[in-house]
Amino acid sequence: MAGTGDTHHDTPSVEDVLSSIRRLVTEEENSRRGPREAPPPAGRLVLTREMRIDGPEPESLSEAADLADHIRQIVRAELRGELGERISANIRRMVRREVARALDARDKG
Numbered sequence: 807m808a809g810t811g812d813t814h815h816d817t818p819s820v821e822d823v824l825s826s827i828r829r830l831v832t833e834e835e836n837s838r839r840g841p842r843e844a845p846p847p848a849g850r851l852v853l854t855r856e857m858r859i860d861g862p863e864p865e866s867l868s869e870a871a872d873l874a875d876h877i878r879q880i881v882r883a884e885l886r887g888e889l890g891e892r893i894s895a896n897i898r899r900m901v902r903r904e905v906a907r908a909l910d911a912r913d914k915g
Contacts, residue, residue, distance in 0.1 A: 820896040822850055 830853055884890065 820893050825850060826853055 833855070885893070
């Protein structure tokens with residue numbers, strides 16, 4: 807298990823990845839409604855439509871379902887490994903921070 811104090815300058819933080827995923831979902835929803843994009847914050851990992859690799863469309867629904875199953879298996883395997891450990895550690899750290907903030911606010915109020 808990787809130490810929680812390790813910093814990987816080459817690897818984006820979980821917050822950056824989640825931010826990028828949220829941005830992609832928002833962009834997808836906005837594209838259905840019409841164009842309206844805000845520039846991404848500096849220094850963040852942002853996956854844009856221009857970065858997507860155009861490939862052949864699945865030939866059938868079963869091929870698309872097979873691809874989705876394959877992707878699901880890969881993501882689950884990654885989450886069981888070091889990436890999952892790092893995400894869990896970051897989530898625990900964020901929850902502890904939020905609980906501490908709530909307790910401080912309660913004590914002050």
